Amino acid sequence: MLHLSQLLLALFILNSALTFQNRWPTVGVRWVPELSIELALLLLVLVLIAAWRGAPGRRLRCAVLVGYVILTLGRYLDVTAPALMGRSINLYWDSPHLPQVAALFLDQVAGWQVLLGGLALLALLTALVLVLRWALSTVIEALDHTPVRRALGVLALILLVPYGAGWLIPRLPVGHGFALPVTAMLAEQVKRVLAATVFRDHGRIAGQPPLPVSDLSRLGKGDVWVIFFESQGALVFDDPRFAIPLADDFATLERSLLAAGWQIASARVESSTFGGSSWLAHSSLLSGLRIADQDDYHDLLTSNRATLVSRFAAAGYRTVALMPGLRYAWPEGQFYRFDRIVDAERLEYHGPAYGGWVIPDQYSLYRLHQTEVTPTGRSPLLVFFPTINSHAPFAPLPPYHPDWSHVAAVSDATLSSGAVELSGRLDGEELAAAYVRSIRYNLAVLGGYLRQHAPANALLLVLGDHQPPAIVGGRDISWQVPVHVFSRDPAIISAFQAAGFQVGITPGSTALGGIEELGPLLLRTLDRPSATHAADAATSQPNGIHQK
Structure with missing residues (x-):
């Protein structure tokens, strides 16, 4: 009943x-x-x-x-x-x-x-x-x-x-x-x-204006590093849960670099992705187009669009992709036409594995420095480096070695942060604490390289690819990421100020625009002062490389 x-x-x-x-x-x-x-x-x-x-x-x-x-x-x-x-x-x-x-x-x-x-x-x-x-x-x-x-x-x-x-x-x-x-x-x-599938617009990418042409003369043949800090979103400056514990780290980094002769300009931009899919942000910057989903990404890779890589190559730069998280075939490498792709295998890392990505970012950076930066008589470099150690779940984290000569001589005893229990990897509060530690590691690696190894005439563009996953920072937040420029040349820093950056490690409160605008901004800012040929050449040059 x-x-x-x-x-x-x-x-x-x-x-x-x-x-x-x-x-x-x-x-x-x-x-x-x-x-x-x-x-x-x-x-x-x-x-x-x-x-x-x-x-x-x-x-x-x-x-x-x-x-x-x-x-x-x-x-x-x-x-x-x-x-x-x-x-x-x-x-x-x-x-x-x-x-x-x-x-x-x-x-x-x-x-x-x-x-x-x-x-x-x-x-x-x-x-x-x-x-x-x-x-x-x-x-x-x-x-x-x-x-x-x-x-x-x-x-x-x-x-x-x-x-x-x-x-x-x-x-x-x-x-x-x-x-x-x-x-x-x-x-x-x-x-x-x-x-x-059925209704995809295959012609959107081809119909976009090309990247500007630049002679990069402001650089004086100095190296350029484009470093993406994985998951470093604007909340490291905006959200008190992250900004307060990291404030001393940013302040210490700024003071130490200023004392070493480096100058800093910072801004913020809107990423084309949130919480993951980092390659969308990478391709947006390199292509000068907003690549916001896999449809756009696929169309880009099957186009013949010129990218930041081809523009630097045309100006006489050797282009290198440092990809420590890359362990499989990378079709994008054929599209971008890097001169060299340094993946996990080529890094020859034999130390302890730190999480699913295995290789410490400090090791990757130092290894590339030894093989590409220190040789004499080389061409100027464009280095593209997406880091991996601040990727979710943000642990285990490698230790930072102040003496970089010891980076390659690691042992199992240096596995400092340990594994995280499964329950912790699914808990937002524990992930947030691990996230703060990973950002701290990023800043230590960046500061150490600039103070001890970076060439004096180098320029580093360092930015986040996206905000961390919402389980860490929250759902209803902006898609903004910080971007920093490091150079010893006051004229270059002034040029970025004129483009909307502000002096110091802390970015302003307003985004310059989308992350796709950074590539064109970089080319225009580094072009010879008061030059007008870039816009003219952009309309007369063929649209870059051909994808087979």
Whole structure:
């Protein structure tokens, strides 16, 4: 016999399965007092079917259960992905990267923890299916009772009519008590798949204006380093949780570099990505185009667009990509046409592994310095260096060696920060503390190299690629990243000031623009003073390299 309490509990479970929210900063969820319009629509459909043909059969029940499980898992993705990453998920483009992300978070986690976590996840999914099955069966069995069926139909209409009115007339407040429908997210995913395949615009990249041509004469043949600090977002200056513990580190770096003869100018720009997909920010800077998703990225790589690399090569520079995180084939290297790509294998690192990326950034930088910077009679260098040690989960972290000659002579005993428990890697507060330590490491490596090894006529453009994942810094923050210029030449620093930078390590409060504007800005700023040939040449030169 059906009890009203059972029916109410079943409805509560089914509604909660489509209305829960993320419990930030974790991967957990929390209950919220909202209603599911999809449940109301399902109730109405089931009521009509029961009134027309009787209680649904086994096949329909299985179909409803499968559909409800999909909606529940879709809801979890819809509320968890933005809380962790800071942006909505794109299943078409993000799915291929999920194994690598999982590998990073499981790196150096004990095997028994991984097994226990896998079993717990399997048990949770099994429990979810069983609970939803019971709740749906309870509701469907209730449809055999005419009064209950009619009551459920009226309840469904009571919810659907005002929701529809609120959808047609946005000024009506009736929609505020409803959760955002999961079906809208699923429809958006289908739309994104179609936009990435059937309706993709292949001509957008080719129709963009080329990068300006520059003779780079302000440099006087000095080396240029473009260093991307992984995950170093503007929150290191904006958010007190990070700005306060890092304030002394930035101040010490600034004082020590000024004492060593370096001058600094800083600004901020809007990245083209948030919380991950660093290659989008890299390609935006190098191409001078806003590359904000994999569609744009693919179109760029199949174009013949000139990049910052080809512009420097045309001015007589040897172009080198220092890629310590690169352990597989990199098709982008063919597109950019670097003279040399120094990947993980070529770095010949044999020390202890620090997380999934293995190699300390200090080692990578010093190794390249020995092989590319110290030789005499060489061409000036353009070095492109995306760092890796401040990548999530930000641990284990290598120690910084003040004596750089000892960097290559590491031993297992120098593994300083240790592995992080699996629970810690999924906890926002512990990740935030590890993030602060990783930024501190970045600043130590940068300061040490500038004081001890960087050529006197070098220019370093150092910037973040994106804000850290939202589980660390929060979801509703800007996409801004800091960018710093280091040079011993006051004229170069003045030129960047004229372009909108301000003196010192702390950037201003307003972004100069998108990260894609930095490449053209760099070329124009380093061109000969008062030259006008760059704009003229840009319109007359062929559009760069050819991608085969």
